[in-house]
Amino acid sequence: MSNVSNRIAPRVLDVRPILQSGGEPFQAIMDAVQGLGPGQGLRLLATFRPQPLFQVMANRGFDHEAREVEGGDWDVLFTPRKETIAVATSPDADRSEIWPDPSSYLDLTDLDPPEPMVRILAAADRLEPGEVLFALLSREPLFLFPELTKRGYRWAGNFDATGEAYRILVRAGSTKG
Amino acid sequence: MQGGTLSRWTMSYFAAACLMFVLGQGMMLAGYGHPAAAASAPETLVLVHVIAIGWLSLLMAGALLQFVPVLVARSLVGGQLAAPALVLLLVGLLCLVAGFVALSGALDLPLGLLPFGAALLVLGFGLIAAVLTVTLIAARPLPLPASFVAVGLVSLLGTILLGAVFSFALSGLTGDTWPLRLVTGGVPLHAMLGLGGWLSLTAVGVSYRLLAMFLLAPEVERPTSRAVWWAGTLAIGLVAGCVPLVVFAFPGTEMLVSVAMAFTLVAVLLYGGDVVKLYRTRKRKQPELNIHASFAAFAALTFSVLFFNLPELRAGEAAPALVYLFVFGWLSGLGLAQLYKIIAFLTWLETYGPILGRVPVPRVQDLVDERQARLWFWLYYGSVAAAGLALLTGVGLFFRACVFLQLVATLGVMREFVRARRLSSVPAALRVPPGVIRPNLFLPVFTLWR
Numbered sequence: 001m002s003n004v005s006n007r008i009a010p011r012v013l014d015v016r017p018i019l020q021s022g023g024e025p026f027q028a029i030m031d032a033v034q035g036l037g038p039g040q041g042l043r044l045l046a047t048f049r050p051q052p053l054f055q056v057m058a059n060r061g062f063d064h065e066a067r068e069v070e071g072g073d074w075d076v077l078f079t080p081r082k083e084t085i086a087v088a089t090s091p092d093a094d095r096s097e098i099w100p101d102p103s104s105y106l107d108l109t110d111l112d113p114p115e116p117m118v119r120i121l122a123a124a125d126r127l128e129p130g131e132v133l134f135a136l137l138s139r140e141p142l143f144l145f146p147e148l149t150k151r152g153y154r155w156a157g158n159f160d161a162t163g164e165a166y167r168i169l170v171r172a173g174s175t176k177g
Numbered sequence: 178m179q180g181g182t183l184s185r186w187t188m189s190y191f192a193a194a195c196l197m198f199v200l201g202q203g204m205m206l207a208g209y210g211h212p213a214a215a216a217s218a219p220e221t222l223v224l225v226h227v228i229a230i231g232w233l234s235l236l237m238a239g240a241l242l243q244f245v246p247v248l249v250a251r252s253l254v255g256g257q258l259a260a261p262a263l264v265l266l267l268v269g270l271l272c273l274v275a276g277f278v279a280l281s282g283a284l285d286l287p288l289g290l291l292p293f294g295a296a297l298l299v300l301g302f303g304l305i306a307a308v309l310t311v312t313l314i315a316a317r318p319l320p321l322p323a324s325f326v327a328v329g330l331v332s333l334l335g336t337i338l339l340g341a342v343f344s345f346a347l348s349g350l351t352g353d354t355w356p357l358r359l360v361t362g363g364v365p366l367h368a369m370l371g372l373g374g375w376l377s378l379t380a381v382g383v384s385y386r387l388l389a390m391f392l393l394a395p396e397v398e399r400p401t402s403r404a405v406w407w408a409g410t411l412a413i414g415l416v417a418g419c420v421p422l423v424v425f426a427f428p429g430t431e432m433l434v435s436v437a438m439a440f441t442l443v444a445v446l447l448y449g450g451d452v453v454k455l456y457r458t459r460k461r462k463q464p465e466l467n468i469h470a471s472f473a474a475f476a477a478l479t480f481s482v483l484f485f486n487l488p489e490l491r492a493g494e495a496a497p498a499l500v501y502l503f504v505f506g507w508l509s510g511l512g513l514a515q516l517y518k519i520i521a522f523l524t525w526l527e528t529y530g531p532i533l534g535r536v537p538v539p540r541v542q543d544l545v546d547e548r549q550a551r552l553w554f555w556l557y558y559g560s561v562a563a564a565g566l567a568l569l570t571g572v573g574l575f576f577r578a579c580v581f582l583q584l585v586a587t588l589g590v591m592r593e594f595v596r597a598r599r600l601s602s603v604p605a606a607l608r609v610p611p612g613v614i615r616p617n618l619f620l621p622v623f624t625l626w627r
Contacts, residue, residue, distance in 0.1 A: 088250070112393060112461060113390070113393070114522075114525075114526075114541065117533065118533050118534055118538070119534070120534070121533045121534030121535075122533075122534030122535070123534070124534065125534050125535060138393070138460070139390070139393070140250070142181035142247050142250060143181030143526060143530075144181070145181060146181055146182045147530055147531075147533065150531075163395075163397075164395070
């Protein structure tokens with residue numbers, strides 16, 4: 001087990017255009033949170049200090065750090081609390097924090113097992129050497145792990161802070177697995 | 178963290194278990210053992226051990242070798258001991274049964290077969306328990322389902338050690354009085370530890386995880402589920418506490434058993450509530466047959482434990498009928514229902530796992546024919562209920578007619594297992610894509626470069 005919190009660059013989400021056009025950015029923010037990799041933070045740019053969001057994010061296991069920037073806008077960094085997220089990795093997946101950004105994203109939360117396993121293996125087969133894919137599932141794919149390892153992929157995954165979604169990063173070996 | 182590797186010998190355990198289940202029902206059909214013989218007659222002991230060890234315990238051992246790693250998300254430690262353990266258990270059971278046959282006087286066999294068989298069973302179950310215990314210890318702190326398995330394993334050890342003492346006493350190898358007192362007063366404790374602690378608590382624990390998996394329900398550790406564990410563990414502790422009372426001829430076992438039964442009822446009712454909650458929070462719209470078929474087993478569990486709480490029924494003539502319902506409705510029914518799903522899933526993973534994502538493969542559902550199997554499950558539970566009634570009313574011929582139907586239904590369900598293993602229901606075009614090795618019926622596939 002290793003913990004990669006804070007080491008992956010945070011995802012940046014700028015909701016100022018939505019706010020300026022009079023829209024409601026909550027769904028966009030929640031979608032972004034769901035798509036975060038294991039241990040990944042979220043950097044939010046807004047036109048005001050998003051006070052109500054702090055509690056929502058705290059419930060999901062994120063701390064926040066807000067600062068006002070030029071023009072009265074706010075820059076908020078949400079970082080996952082370290083103790084809430086244990087990351088499971090394949091035996092050779094050390095330093096997953098320096099893996100490149102994923103080249104493909106799969107949202108498999110609506111699929112019944114074992115379909116997510118089939119999709120991930122198919123998508124992994126299409127990765128170029130060294131490339132990474134990110135997938136979101138509704139359950140921990142216990143039967144997928146040995147198959148990934150057998151095929152020479154490295155992986156790192158964990159549940160999000162709510163325990164409702166499982167995130168996994170899969171990386172193709174330097175020689176294709 | 179390599180949770181879900183396939184356990185190589187699990188299918189062999191399942192196959193041996195199914196064979197023993199057919200054998201046991203065949204004996205009842207032939208009128209061997211209870212009700213034709215007394216409940217404590219050697220013939221009944223043959224029957225009871227073929228069912229409890231041959232069918233239920235081999236089934237449970239095979240399932241745990243596969244699913245304990247899933248419960249704790251860790252690989253099994255010492256999985257290569259699974260095959261020798263299976264051989265020890267089968268040979269041990271054969272010797273034990275031969276010993277009971279000798280005891281009945283039907284064949285002139287040495288009575289020493291009893292303790293010899295018991296010793297092999299202690300070794301076999303000891304190996305299984307060791308493999309699972311080491312795996313569990315490495316995974317501490319245990320998730321709740323695994324904690325149930327831990328108590329189940331302790332109960333298993335208690336059951337087989339008691340059984341070993343019985344075998345020494347019955348074969349006349351020991352002249353001490355305490356083993357004889359145990360034989361006279363400890364048989365119900367042996368049965369409660371085995372059927373309740375080992376088989377039922379373990380099944381309940383594993384079912385929490387498997388039901389959530391199959392129903393796509395959120396896996397939350399409910400306070401009620403923890404209460405089930407506490408109540409079940411206390412009940413087993415009280416039953417175990419009766420053993421020294423019997424050994425030293427102290428009074429009080431009846432009271433302790435009554436309290437244990439009350440705790441068991443609390444556990445069963447809370448467990449039923451948890452199952453309903455799991456079912457209601459499911460994401461899978463159409464639950465599969467294994468779930469519906471398990472519900473009848475849950476009903477049999479509730480019904481039998483409820484009535485076992487009435488002392489006059491527990492000690493009276495209704496006891497065999499309640500035990501029958503518990504063993505064939507609850508434990509065997511749940512076993513058949515879950516096997517129906519597990520065999521298809523494990524076969525799918527074994528066959529198509531290596532090529533998943535590379536070529537189109539059938540779905541897990543394509544390996545089974547639910548329409549056909551549903552009829553068999555209806556017949557199975559219907560005949561179990563009828564056989565229980567027959568035991569209650571004491572009509573021997575009616576009982577055997579029910580057992581006949583029950584056996585037919587069992588064979589029908591098992592035919593579905595074989596069809597799943599043989600990929601018979603899979604559309605021919607998808608059945609064996611290039612790169613696929615057909616699974617053996619019940620032995621692992623051996624490859625030279627493994």
